[in-house]
Amino acid sequence: MAAPQQQKLKVNGPVAVTANRLTDGAVVWRTRDGGWSVELADAAVVTTADAAIALLAEAGKRDLDAVGPYVAPVLVGADGALAPGNLRERIRVAGPTFELPQ
Amino acid sequence: MYAYDEFDRAFLAERVAEFRDQVGRRLSGALSEDEFKPLRLMNGVYLQLHAYMLRVAIPYGTLSAAQLRRMAHVARTYDRGYGHFTTRQNIQFNWIKLDELPEAMASLAEVGVHGIQTSGNCIRNVTTDQWAAATPEECDDPRIWAEILRQYSTLHPEFTYLPRKFKIAITAAGHDRAAIKVHDVGLRLHRNEAGELGFEVLVGGGLGRTPFVGKSIRDFLPARELLSYIEAIMRVYNQYGRRDNIYKARIKILVHEIGAEEFSKAVEAEWAAIRDGALHLTDEMIADIRARFIYPAFAALENEPAVLAEALKDSRFATWHRNSVQAHKVPGYSIVTISLKPVGAPPGDATADQMDVVADLAERYGFGEIRVGHEQNLCLPHVAQQDLPALWAALDAAGLATPNVNLVNDIIACPGLDYCALANARAIPVAQEIAKRFSDLDRARGVGRLHINISGCINACGHHHVGHIGILGVEKNGQEFYQITLGGRADEHAQLGTLLGPAVSYEQVPGLIEDVVDTYLELRAGPQELFIDTVARLGVEPFKERVYASH
Amino acid sequence: MPLIEKGEIVADAYIRVPDEEALPEGAAVLIGIDRFLAEADGLKGRQAPVGVIWPNNRPIAEIEPYLGQLSLIALNFPSFRDGRAYSQARLLRERLGWKGPLRAIGNVLRDQFLLMERSGFDQIDAAKTADAEAFDEATHRYTVFYQPATDQRPSLLRQRLGRTVSGVRS
Numbered sequence: 001m002a003a004p005q006q007q008k009l010k011v012n013g014p015v016a017v018t019a020n021r022l023t024d025g026a027v028v029w030r031t032r033d034g035g036w037s038v039e040l041a042d043a044a045v046v047t048t049a050d051a052a053i054a055l056l057a058e059a060g061k062r063d064l065d066a067v068g069p070y071v072a073p074v075l076v077g078a079d080g081a082l083a084p085g086n087l088r089e090r091i092r093v094a095g096p097t098f099e100l101p102q
Numbered sequence: 103m104y105a106y107d108e109f110d111r112a113f114l115a116e117r118v119a120e121f122r123d124q125v126g127r128r129l130s131g132a133l134s135e136d137e138f139k140p141l142r143l144m145n146g147v148y149l150q151l152h153a154y155m156l157r158v159a160i161p162y163g164t165l166s167a168a169q170l171r172r173m174a175h176v177a178r179t180y181d182r183g184y185g186h187f188t189t190r191q192n193i194q195f196n197w198i199k200l201d202e203l204p205e206a207m208a209s210l211a212e213v214g215v216h217g218i219q220t221s222g223n224c225i226r227n228v229t230t231d232q233w234a235a236a237t238p239e240e241c242d243d244p245r246i247w248a249e250i251l252r253q254y255s256t257l258h259p260e261f262t263y264l265p266r267k268f269k270i271a272i273t274a275a276g277h278d279r280a281a282i283k284v285h286d287v288g289l290r291l292h293r294n295e296a297g298e299l300g301f302e303v304l305v306g307g308g309l310g311r312t313p314f315v316g317k318s319i320r321d322f323l324p325a326r327e328l329l330s331y332i333e334a335i336m337r338v339y340n341q342y343g344r345r346d347n348i349y350k351a352r353i354k355i356l357v358h359e360i361g362a363e364e365f366s367k368a369v370e371a372e373w374a375a376i377r378d379g380a381l382h383l384t385d386e387m388i389a390d391i392r393a394r395f396i397y398p399a400f401a402a403l404e405n406e407p408a409v410l411a412e413a414l415k416d417s418r419f420a421t422w423h424r425n426s427v428q429a430h431k432v433p434g435y436s437i438v439t440i441s442l443k444p445v446g447a448p449p450g451d452a453t454a455d456q457m458d459v460v461a462d463l464a465e466r467y468g469f470g471e472i473r474v475g476h477e478q479n480l481c482l483p484h485v486a487q488q489d490l491p492a493l494w495a496a497l498d499a500a501g502l503a504t505p506n507v508n509l510v511n512d513i514i515a516c517p518g519l520d521y522c523a524l525a526n527a528r529a530i531p532v533a534q535e536i537a538k539r540f541s542d543l544d545r546a547r548g549v550g551r552l553h554i555n556i557s558g559c560i561n562a563c564g565h566h567h568v569g570h571i572g573i574l575g576v577e578k579n580g581q582e583f584y585q586i587t588l589g590g591r592a593d594e595h596a597q598l599g600t601l602l603g604p605a606v607s608y609e610q611v612p613g614l615i616e617d618v619v620d621t622y623l624e625l626r627a628g629p630q631e632l633f634i635d636t637v638a639r640l641g642v643e644p645f646k647e648r649v650y651a652s653h
Numbered sequence: 654m655p656l657i658e659k660g661e662i663v664a665d666a667y668i669r670v671p672d673e674e675a676l677p678e679g680a681a682v683l684i685g686i687d688r689f690l691a692e693a694d695g696l697k698g699r700q701a702p703v704g705v706i707w708p709n710n711r712p713i714a715e716i717e718p719y720l721g722q723l724s725l726i727a728l729n730f731p732s733f734r735d736g737r738a739y740s741q742a743r744l745l746r747e748r749l750g751w752k753g754p755l756r757a758i759g760n761v762l763r764d765q766f767l768l769m770e771r772s773g774f775d776q777i778d779a780a781k782t783a784d785a786e787a788f789d790e791a792t793h794r795y796t797v798f799y800q801p802a803t804d805q806r807p808s809l810l811r812q813r814l815g816r817t818v819s820g821v822r823s
Contacts, residue, residue: 020149253799
């Protein structure tokens with residue numbers, strides 16, 4: 001999954017804008033009210049390339065809260081619940097896929 | 103051990119203060135991310151998938167017990183209780199917070215440890231043989247020269263913004279454990295006929311997107327000329343290395359494009375102008391560095407003491423001893439490798455508790471010294487043979503005595519897509535699953551020496567090109583696939599592996615590797631013929647036929 | 654873009670003149686390489702100082718025939734990540750014997766000031782005013798220098814032999 005920041009923007013399905021929080025690197029999602037949230041459920045979801053570009057441009061205006069914003073695919077369930085749209089995003093949301101050393 | 107002095111301590115404190123200031127400017131907005139990123143990278147700070155990562159250098163792979171204990175402290179206090187040893191004699195902390203990083207760095211600096219130049223387009227941590235000053239094979243302690251290079255390259259004003267990163271490795275033994283042929287510069291320390299120390303200099307080796315084995319541009323560089331010659335190489339590279347394309351910016355591309363001969367001519371011309379200048383190493387300078395390495399006060403002991411002979415009657419101990427203990431240059435002592443590859447665990451990870459155990463054992467049995475090798479294992483370089491049974495019992499109790507060093511489940515793996523922002527596919531779970539297939543260590547021992555190296559992307563941090571079996575993760579249509587190569591090796595006979603066939607899915611990899619191993623067991627000329635030798639004798643074709651027929 | 658010389662913010666005595674504009678009579682000028690090479694002979698008779706912006710992708714040795722007629726050399730950092738001009742600066746100072754003013758221009762930021770100073774730059778055209786004001790702090794952050802460079806600070810390799818911290822920097 002080539003670094004998403006370098007990908008050309010192709011939107012065929014619901015997408016959101018994600019980044020890492022400046023202070024601790026935590027995964028954050030661009031919200032509908034122009035902020036950032038650690039909850040994917042709060043993410044603003046768009047479905048066209050133009051809307052995604054606009055969301056990304058807005059998110060990139062200020063780099064003090066979140067770093068390296070990019071457009072990531074999401075899945076919208078029948079009940080409207082959001083889930084990450086690929087393996088990379090699943091790992092970003094849920095952590096490594098194996099048991100961490102204790 | 104190398105004893106840092108007041109200069110080194112002052113420098114590290116100044117560096118921490120500078121980084122603290124830079125973090126402050128970043129958090130206040132005075133620095134943009136674009137401006138800050140190269141500065142944090144130069145201190146070993148990456149932004150990964152879920153968090154910042156701190157990479158800490160273990161210069162030439164040597165750690166004191168106090169330093170390892172401090173790593174454990176940082177893992178507990180600022181991270182999630184573990185660390186990951188890398189293929190470049192570094193340790194990484196995966197969950198560290200930017201606003202706590204200056205504190206963590208200050209804590210490390212107190213014991214002379216830092217993340218300086220573990221990333222960025224500068225001269226990186228200089229690596230060498232983890233058996234330095236312990237193996238009977240070497241002509242000199244390579245760490246003397248690595249330390250001279252460490253000092254020379256630290257915050258070098260001219261070479262801090264090179265076209266790309268720059269990695270130097272040194273070996274002083276005939277058997278190369280530092281993989282010098284796949285480094286930007288590889289240095290082979292040896293003696294000429296007159297008995298003088300000097301280096302064979304190789305340039306332009308490297309893995310990644312465009313792998314090359316390094317080319318020798320000088321058979322014998324007198325050791326005292328090391329710095330001026332390196333400066334000449336760096337100056338040619340800094341001016342003429344490509345900067346138009348990040349994938350063509352390493353020195354290997356420059357050497358490949360203009361040819362080793364042209365490159366060598368340019369270096370020699372530059373060197374002629376500076377070799378008698380300020381970088382000429384006098385005997386006093388070399389002696390000063392040499393004197394600051396503290397060596398153990400070895401006792402006069404016999405090889406194979408009675409207590410060892412008695413302990414070897416225990417088959418579990420004997421198995422570990424055969425696998426993890428190597429000959430030392432001093433009678434009555436041994437080199438002990440501590441496997442960080444317990445079957446099913448992430449390769450190269452150690453918990454804070456394990457780090458403390460190893461630090462304690464190093465103090466009790468190993469003159470307080472620990473080594474880290476590029477195979478992602480630890481090493482106690484100086485253990486009295488009479489202490490081996492007690493050491494083993496303690497390691498075993500801490501889950502650190504898996505007797506699988508150099509076996510099929512001693513797998514090198516990069517962090518892969520589970521951590522790394524650059525990765526295309528996972529590496530650690532692949533390693534875990536393969537290791538489990540060979541969890542019967544008798545079976546693994548029957549296979550013999552076999553290095554499996556796994557990288558989660560083309561950048562090749564898992565050194566897949568030089569694994570006896572190399573596994574490279576790629577992405578196709580959102581799915582993880584893996585390309586398999588056979589026949590690579592990183593030692594003095596370094597060569598790049600040959601592609602076995604089409605990439606296979608994540609689920610297919612462990613079975614395919616088992617098939618490759620089974621094919622080897624059928625085809626080998628006898629139990630003495632190692633996997634790598636069978637591949638060299640027969641090529642990949644017979645493997646390809648059998649493996650893909652069954653998949 | 655404030656100019657720093659000998660640690661102080663100073664007025665720039667040179668006017669940077671684009672290639673297509675006439676050179677102002679009697680004023681010190683800083684001009685691009687193409688114009689300089691095209692007009693080098695004519696410029697020899699000029700009564701006012703001439704400085705040149707030497708690009709970072711042209712071998713610095715080629716400047717040697719012109720050193721006698723130059724009053725200022727400016728080396729360019731198109732991005733602070735592009736470090737070619739550090740080598741050019743050292744070669745100018747150490748190989749070609751340039752004693753005149755040497756200016757860093759372009760994307761010149763405070764975290765690189767010390768590297769520039771150590772490589773032989775004595776004029777720094779800072780990209781940000783706040784950076785220029787922090788020059789003193791940025792170049793005095795370190796008291797320990799491991800390797801010899803163009804500046805006269807002693808390298809640690811040699812200094813250790815004397816076992817003294819004093820004299821690292823006045």
